Amino acid sequence: MVGAILHINGFSTVHFSPISNHSRTNLAPPKPPMLVRTTQPHPYWASLNSDIEAYLKKAIPMKEPLIVFEPMHHLTFAAPRTTIPALCLMACELVGGDRHQAMAAASALLLLNAATYTHEHLPLIDNRGLKPKLKPMIHHAYDPNIELLTGDGIIPFAFELLARSQDPAHNSSSHILRAIIEISRVMGSKGVIDGQYKKKLASQTIGGELCHVERIKRVVEKNEAALHACGAACGAILGGGSEEEIERLRKYGFHVGMIQGLVQNGLREETKWISNLALKELEIFLGRSRNVDAISAFIHA
Amino acid sequence: MVGAILHINGFSTVHFSPISNHSRTNLAPPKPPMLVRTTQPHPYWASLNSDIEAYLKKAIPMKEPLIVFEPMHHLTFAAPRTTIPALCLMACELVGGDRHQAMAAASALLLLNAATYTHEHLPLIDNRGLKPKLKPMIHHAYDPNIELLTGDGIIPFAFELLARSQDPAHNSSSHILRAIIEISRVMGSKGVIDGQYKKKLASQTIGGELCHVERIKRVVEKNEAALHACGAACGAILGGGSEEEIERLRKYGFHVGMIQGLVQNGLREETKWISNLALKELEIFLGRSRNVDAISAFIHA
Numbered sequence: 001m002v003g004a005i006l007h008i009n010g011f012s013t014v015h016f017s018p019i020s021n022h023s024r025t026n027l028a029p030p031k032p033p034m035l036v037r038t039t040q041p042h043p044y045w046a047s048l049n050s051d052i053e054a055y056l057k058k059a060i061p062m063k064e065p066l067i068v069f070e071p072m073h074h075l076t077f078a079a080p081r082t083t084i085p086a087l088c089l090m091a092c093e094l095v096g097g098d099r100h101q102a103m104a105a106a107s108a109l110l111l112l113n114a115a116t117y118t119h120e121h122l123p124l125i126d127n128r129g130l131k132p133k134l135k136p137m138i139h140h141a142y143d144p145n146i147e148l149l150t151g152d153g154i155i156p157f158a159f160e161l162l163a164r165s166q167d168p169a170h171n172s173s174s175h176i177l178r179a180i181i182e183i184s185r186v187m188g189s190k191g192v193i194d195g196q197y198k199k200k201l202a203s204q205t206i207g208g209e210l211c212h213v214e215r216i217k218r219v220v221e222k223n224e225a226a227l228h229a230c231g232a233a234c235g236a237i238l239g240g241g242s243e244e245e246i247e248r249l250r251k252y253g254f255h256v257g258m259i260q261g262l263v264q265n266g267l268r269e270e271t272k273w274i275s276n277l278a279l280k281e282l283e284i285f286l287g288r289s290r291n292v293d294a295i296s297a298f299i300h301a
Numbered sequence: 302m303v304g305a306i307l308h309i310n311g312f313s314t315v316h317f318s319p320i321s322n323h324s325r326t327n328l329a330p331p332k333p334p335m336l337v338r339t340t341q342p343h344p345y346w347a348s349l350n351s352d353i354e355a356y357l358k359k360a361i362p363m364k365e366p367l368i369v370f371e372p373m374h375h376l377t378f379a380a381p382r383t384t385i386p387a388l389c390l391m392a393c394e395l396v397g398g399d400r401h402q403a404m405a406a407a408s409a410l411l412l413l414n415a416a417t418y419t420h421e422h423l424p425l426i427d428n429r430g431l432k433p434k435l436k437p438m439i440h441h442a443y444d445p446n447i448e449l450l451t452g453d454g455i456i457p458f459a460f461e462l463l464a465r466s467q468d469p470a471h472n473s474s475s476h477i478l479r480a481i482i483e484i485s486r487v488m489g490s491k492g493v494i495d496g497q498y499k500k501k502l503a504s505q506t507i508g509g510e511l512c513h514v515e516r517i518k519r520v521v522e523k524n525e526a527a528l529h530a531c532g533a534a535c536g537a538i539l540g541g542g543s544e545e546e547i548e549r550l551r552k553y554g555f556h557v558g559m560i561q562g563l564v565q566n567g568l569r570e571e572t573k574w575i576s577n578l579a580l581k582e583l584e585i586f587l588g589r590s591r592n593v594d595a596i597s598a599f600i601h602a
Contacts, residue, residue, distance in 0.1 A: 068495050112457075119453055123426040124445040144425040146498075148449075152420055153494035155453070156413075159460045160485035163478045173474040177464045180481065184461035193454035194369050197447075 044294040048086040048106075051099065053077075056107050059161060071142050071150040072157070078141070079114035083298055084227050087256065088235035090295045091249045094285055097239020101172070104165035105179050105234045108158035109227070112187050115154040118147050120196070159184070172238070179234040186230040195222025213267060220261030228257030244284070252281040256298045275299050345595040349387040349407075352400065354378075357408050360462060372443050372451040373458070379442065380415035384599055385528050388557065389536035391596045392550045395586055398540020402473070405466035406480050406535045409459035410528070413488050416455040419448050421497070460485070473539070480535040487531040496523025514568060521562030529558030545585070553582040557599045576600050 060073050085106035092102035122144050140147060162180055166173050185191060198219045232253030236246040255278035259271040278299055285292050361374050386407035393403035423445050441448060463481055467474050486492060499520045533554030537547040556579035560572045579600055586593050 065495055065498070067498050116453070119449060122423075122449065124449060125424040125426060148420060148423065148425060149494055149497050151453075152417070152456070153489045155456045156460075156485035156488040159457075160482055160489060163481040163485065166475070166478055173478055174467070177467055177474055177477060180464040181461055184457035184464065187457040188454045188461060193450055194366055196450050197366070197368050 042294060042297050044090075044291065045083075045086055045297065048089045048099065049081070051103065052085050052089070052106050052110060055103050056110065059107065060157075068150075068153065071146055072153060074141055075118050075147065075150050076111060076114045076154065079117040082110075082113050082224075082227070083256070083260070084113065084231040085110045087228055087253055087295075087298055088231040090291060090298075091232040091235030091241075091253070092239035093235075093291055094249065094289050094295055095236050095239040095241030095245045096289075097235075097241070101167075101240075102235045102238040104161045105183070105238055106231070108162045108183060109231050109234075111154050111158040111161070112183070113227075115151040115158070116187075116192060116196075118151040118154075122148055155187075175238050175240070178237050182230050182234050182237070186226050191222055191226045191230070195219055195226065198222060213270065216262070216265045216267060217258075217270075220258055220265065223257075224261035224264075225254045225257035228260070229254035232256075248281045248284055252278050252295075255281070259299055343595060343598050345391075345592065346384075346387055346598065349390045349400065350382070352404065353386050353390070353407050353411060356404050357411065360408065361458075369451075369454065372447055373454060375442055376419050376448065376451050377412060377415045377455065380418040383411075383414050383525075383528070384557070384561070385414065385532040386411045388529055388554055388596075388599055389532040391592060391599075392533040392536030392542075392554070393540035394536075394592055395550065395590050395596055396537050396540040396542030396546045397590075398536075398542070402468075402541075403536045403539040405462045406484070406539055407532070409463045409484060410532050410535075412455050412459040412462070413484070414528075416452040416459075417488075417493060417497075419452040419455075423449055456488075476539050476541070479538050483531050483535050483538070487527050492523055492527045492531070496520055496527065499523060514571065517563070517566045517568060518559075518571075521559055521566065524558075525562035525565075526555045526558035529561070530555035533557075549582045549585055553579050553596075556582070560600060 056076060060069060060076060062073060063069055088102050088106040088109055089099045093099055121140075123140075142150070159180060162176060162183070166176055187193070198215070229250045230253070233246050233250035236249040241249070255274050259274050259278070262268065262271050262274075279296055282292055282296055285295075357377060361370060361377060363374060364370055389407040389410060390400045390403050394400055422441075424441075443451070460481060463477060463484070467477055488494070499516070530551045531554070534547050534551035537550040542550070556575050560575050560579070563569065563571050563575075580597055583593055583597055586596075
């Protein structure tokens with residue numbers, strides 16, 4: 001039953017719907033599902049995150065020079081977690097791959113998220129010599145110069161991990177290059193950086209309500225949505241998915257990211273129709289994997 | 302005649318030595334060469350730099366969103382130039398490759414140098430809320446937040462360029478992955494970032510003269526030397542060089558970078574013996590390429 005388990009902040013929320021999601025997308029309005037909320041994180045989701053963390057702890061050991069690796073280790077695990085790395089592994093398994101084929105990509109996505117978060121909170125002086133006012137206050141464990149440098153070290157390290165994950169037995173070098181292109185594009189001028197500019201502009205201008213909502217949507221499209229789309233597409237690419245599977249999962253990831261970003265910005269009302277669009281992208285996987293329910297759980301209710 | 306043309310700040314300096322460099326490395330001290338200084342940049346070096354610039358201008362067009370691409374374009378070309386990208390192309394041609402096989406790697410190295418330079422000069426507030434004092438003053442064309450973001454966009458873009466340069470006709474994906482590993486390592490925790498930490502520490506401590514020289518050497522090893530070694534090795538890898546050729550050119554690049562870094566730090570006296578070590582690495586290429594003289598020109602007199 002697609003869409004049976006929805007996901008709220010990492011905890012599973014079981015919905016018993018009287019109709020299957022497949023047919024639900026053709027009917028409007030759907031009957032409201034019965035909701036039973038549990039307090040346990042989804043076990044599949046928890047197992048993926050635990051594997052990613054173990055992989056990264058091995059990849060960033062606490063070794064010499066400690067002045068480099070200690071902040072790298074700390075800042076990687078101190079950044080707020082996202083569902084992007086786990087979505088990447090899920091997509092890989094959904095197309096029939098083994099999660100280890102996408103482990104480096106999932107870890108790279110976690111690292112890049114940590115670098116972005118670290119740099120986003122650096123206290124910079126503006127061109128008029130004024131201290132920053134708009135940035136949210138967070139605890140800085142290190143001198144900002146160290147945090148800037150560490151972020152700069154984490155970004156290439158993410159690409160190194162990915163490039164090193166080539167497995168001659170699977171002849172996956174072209175898959176890895178494709179994943180590098182996907183990730184570098186979404187982190188660069190066409191994705192997160194453009195989104196950050198838009199976020200900065202949005203925070204500096206005041207407009208009407210509709211205009212405000214549209215502006216938030218543009219920011220979310222370039223940030224959370226683009227990153228989730230990239231994560232899901234990379235997982236599908238590295239798992240050996242077909243072009244159709246890759247594009248379906250990319251769209252699924254995009255919708256999941258849109259929902260998350262809009263909810264975080266207080267626009268839950270805008271997300272209702274997106275859940276159905278997202279679940280529709282998973283229909284081709286129905287009956288082909290026991291994980292369809294789990295991956296559909298990424299949608300925030 | 303290896304070592305016939307030496308290179309000072311991009312301009313050729315022709316040395317007429319009474320002995321070939323090959324035999325000179327076995328004799329000490331060498332007779333001082335006669336020196337005729339010209340005012341023209343070395344034509345081979347100039348042609349490589351011109352090709353890299355043309356490639357990058359095409360890769361970073363002035364297109365929408367201009368708020369992203371305009372600073373990216375400006376900061377890429379505003380950073381002080383290094384000889385690393387041209388050395389990369391030279392190494393590629395020296396092992397028998399075509400310069401276009403290494404063009405993306407050379408451009409990636411230029412981009413990463415620009416990102417490092419941009420971030421190195423950001424005005425950050427330290428943990429005590431104090432404005433920076435030690436950083437050299439440079440003109441900031443943009444708000445520091447924009448410069449931070451642009452640097453963060455340039456780094457993944459460098460890897461994107463490289464990953465996209467796969468040419469199925471040459472089946473070069475494994476070469477490209479190897480170059481990505483080389484570049485990401487040297488830019489990350491084991492290279493430039495470690496070097497930047499060491500530079501920061503060196504600028505904050507005061508010691509004896511010998512200690513000071515040794516400290517500068519450690520910094521140069523991780524910065525200029527490691528980057529030139531990486532550039533030369535990547536060129537050789539992408540040009541299809543043998544393992545011996547790759548390692549010889551890596552060592553040559555390392556020595557070239559050491560010389561440049563030490564000269565920039567006022568330690569020209571420390572570089573004399575390094576030139577001979579560098580030229581020795583080029584001996585296996587003698588008679589195999591008309592460019593041996595040109596590549597030996599990278600050594601600063």
